[in-house]
Amino acid sequence: MTKLSNFLKVSGLALLVVFAVALSACGALGGGSEQPTAILPTAVGGGEVRELPTAPAGEEVGTGAASGALDTPEGTWGNYLRDMIAELNQAQASKINLLERYEAPSITEQNLGGLVREVSLVSDRSEVDVKKEGVAVVAGDFDVRLTFANGDADTRTCKLTIEIDEFDGTWYVLSPQPLAVFSVCN
Numbered sequence: 001m002t003k004l005s006n007f008l009k010v011s012g013l014a015l016l017v018v019f020a021v022a023l024s025a026c027g028a029l030g031g032g033s034e035q036p037t038a039i040l041p042t043a044v045g046g047g048e049v050r051e052l053p054t055a056p057a058g059e060e061v062g063t064g065a066a067s068g069a070l071d072t073p074e075g076t077w078g079n080y081l082r083d084m085i086a087e088l089n090q091a092q093a094s095k096i097n098l099l100e101r102y103e104a105p106s107i108t109e110q111n112l113g114g115l116v117r118e119v120s121l122v123s124d125r126s127e128v129d130v131k132k133e134g135v136a137v138v139a140g141d142f143d144v145r146l147t148f149a150n151g152d153a154d155t156r157t158c159k160l161t162i163e164i165d166e167f168d169g170t171w172y173v174l175s176p177q178p179l180a181v182f183s184v185c186n
Helices: 002-026 073-102 105-110
Strands: 116-124 127-132 135-148 153-167 170-173
Touching (some): 073 135
Antiparallel strands (some): 116 135, 153 170
């Protein structure tokens, strides 16, 4: 009987320690120093909307609540296209930031003509085709303007195919990916 009561005491103590550690990790006991992140508005159709990277001036890529999967395949495609471009711009800004800090300036200067500083949407001729109930295919056909670090600019036509599927009244992109501008744009 003593072994059982000792076991229960030790088990209770271990459970109490685990509970205290869990509360501390959550900040309930004042152990967390991180500030809570702001809750963003809910997108049409439900779900939290993640913040988008800051877009370069003049580019219409959408913001917070206007972004994300919507209740039409056309609406989802429009947001997705602008968000792909915003993600690409954020990646290029990060790349340039690293090069400025760590690459020898003479090497960076030699490569300015191939370094994209900004991508902006020029026009969108994409067509959305609802193949069957709950499944749409987007024949992406749009033009983007690439501005290079040396000041040159180039307009390219991009073509890609995206599937958008409906779940509970909201249309979601199947396997979302960043815009591979050098692969799909000529």
